[in-house]
Amino acid sequence: MVAAAFTVDLDKPLVFQVGHLEEQYQEWVHQPVVSKEGPRFFENGVLEFLTRTKWWAVPLIWLPVVCWCLSTSIQMGRTITEVAMMVVFGIFLWTLIEYVLHRFLFHINTKSYWANTAHYLLHGCHHKHPMDGLRLVFPPAAAAILCFPFWNLIKLFSTPSTTPGLFGGGLLGYVIYDCTHYYLHHGQPSSDPAKYLKKYHLNHHFRIQTKGFGITSTLWDHVFGTLPSTKAADKSI
Numbered sequence: 001m002v003a004a005a006f007t008v009d010l011d012k013p014l015v016f017q018v019g020h021l022e023e024q025y026q027e028w029v030h031q032p033v034v035s036k037e038g039p040r041f042f043e044n045g046v047l048e049f050l051t052r053t054k055w056w057a058v059p060l061i062w063l064p065v066v067c068w069c070l071s072t073s074i075q076m077g078r079t080i081t082e083v084a085m086m087v088v089f090g091i092f093l094w095t096l097i098e099y100v101l102h103r104f105l106f107h108i109n110t111k112s113y114w115a116n117t118a119h120y121l122l123h124g125c126h127h128k129h130p131m132d133g134l135r136l137v138f139p140p141a142a143a144a145i146l147c148f149p150f151w152n153l154i155k156l157f158s159t160p161s162t163t164p165g166l167f168g169g170g171l172l173g174y175v176i177y178d179c180t181h182y183y184l185h186h187g188q189p190s191s192d193p194a195k196y197l198k199k200y201h202l203n204h205h206f207r208i209q210t211k212g213f214g215i216t217s218t219l220w221d222h223v224f225g226t227l228p229s230t231k232a233a234d235k236s237i
Contacts, residue, residue: 038132069168090169
């Protein structure tokens, strides 16, 4: 006897519903609902509040931390030129982290109840409701938790005086990423490279969701062969 397929009620809190989709979850979550009004996630008001973040909260909270990190490296004896080089390298490193996380974690295939639920909270919600402006940037509380493992990772291959500068550069890369991501969804760029990046990213959402994982750059899509094909190429196949 075949069990009836589960149907998600979009008018009710979604988080604890989506897990019931099991193997149908991946197909469901990649069928976007285009609306600036996002769904409710939780019945609990506090949890619901923590899932919503204004885009400007990201630079407001994290840029002072970036400045503290860079000034710490300078106070520990590093020159401004050296710190500037750390920032450039940190931003470059972030572009790779951005790509790896997006491709291998955010787009992991899930089918069990709790795996589907976790994936929806992490990234699935963004693909289901790509224009939800309050769930586009990463919540500060979650970002703060992730700062600790990234700081410790940098400490493994750097000196005490370079760790703050490299971390600050990577954190600046994250701020650029989140603000760029928001702009690509809600801004109206009139010239390249922003106009190209917007088209490139929306192509990932609405056309080929298994390719085009770069947000701030297409560099790593070129390197790792995940650059999406053009419409003209698709038509010729």
